[in-house]
Amino acid sequence: MRNEELKKVFDQQAVSYDKQWEGMAPIRAALYLLLESQFIGLLEDARILCVGVGTGAELAYLAERFPGWHFTAVDPSGAMLEVCRQKAVQNGFLARCHFHEGYLDTLAAEASYDAATCLLVSQFLLDAEARTRFFHEIARRLKPHGILANADLASDTESPAYEVLLRSWLTLMSSDGLRPEGLERARTAYARNVAILPAQQVAGLIRAAGFDAPVQFFQAGLMHGWFCTRQADLTRRPNGLC
Known part of the structure; x- marks a missing residue:
């Protein structure tokens, strides 16, 4: 599915998206609990990049538990971002959020984030090299040894x-x-x-993008979650990148 087609689908689903997936809440809760445990050592004023944030479920969870953190929410769907923004308003953390409508390559490429989340996003990139480049774009925006938490169907x-x-x-x-x-x-x-690729292949794509070996910290059904840190030196060109 092309980018514009995917954006249109999520624009149409935005208002009902949370209700549509509320049956998955127990799985999401387990993922977020483990995500929190991986992020617990970050600075009190950490900057978090949420890639493909959608309606902002993981952002809202982390904002509640870490009141000093600041978030950049990135999503190509303006309708999804608006739902995310309303959550921030209703829960009192709007001042700690920056909303960026667009794809990751339109966000300033400065290594300024302590951690990033990317949940059920990269699976929509059907080309393996494009998927590696996508992870590399995340790596470029993380500080050296910054943390990536990624989840995809695998x-x-x-x-x-x-x-x-x-x-x-x-x-x-x-x-x-x-x-x-x-x-x-x-x-x-x-x-x-x-x-949908084998879990070890997804981990390999992430590692090739400039991360240390990903550690799988979560699985529920088809959903897998990995935790990894950005390599200190990104000057070496990852495999599959031009």
Whole structure:
């Protein structure tokens, strides 16, 4: 799916997005709890980059627990960012947020962030080299040894386990049960629009972008989460980058 098509989809879903995925709240809560434990040692006034922030669920969680942190929320969907902004207003942390409508490559490339979140974003980049470049753009904006927390859907789609995990995952996302035709439509959509790769391959793309070896700290169904730090020296050109 091209960038503009993806932006249009998320613009249309923005108002109902949180309600649409409220059934996934227990998984999200577990992810955020572990995310918090990885970020606990950051400075009291840390700067956090939230890439593909959407409606700002992880931003709101972190803003509540770390009242001195400042956030840059990046998303190409203006409608999604507006929902995120309203959360910041309602919960009293608007003054600690900067909202950037656009893709990451339109954000100033200065190494000024202590940490970054990127949750269920890179999976929409179907080309592996483009995905590595995307992670490299995050690395460029982190301070040396800055932290990246990334989560994506991942699996070996050729393995028998994938069918089991996919059925379970899609059933979890469906509010009225999963019919056979629905499973086929979802399987086709995932194959066409989501780059579901084996977990070790996703970790390899992240490492190639200028990070130390990612550590998987989370898995629930198809969702995997990795934690890693930016290498001190980004002058070496990562594999797959021009």
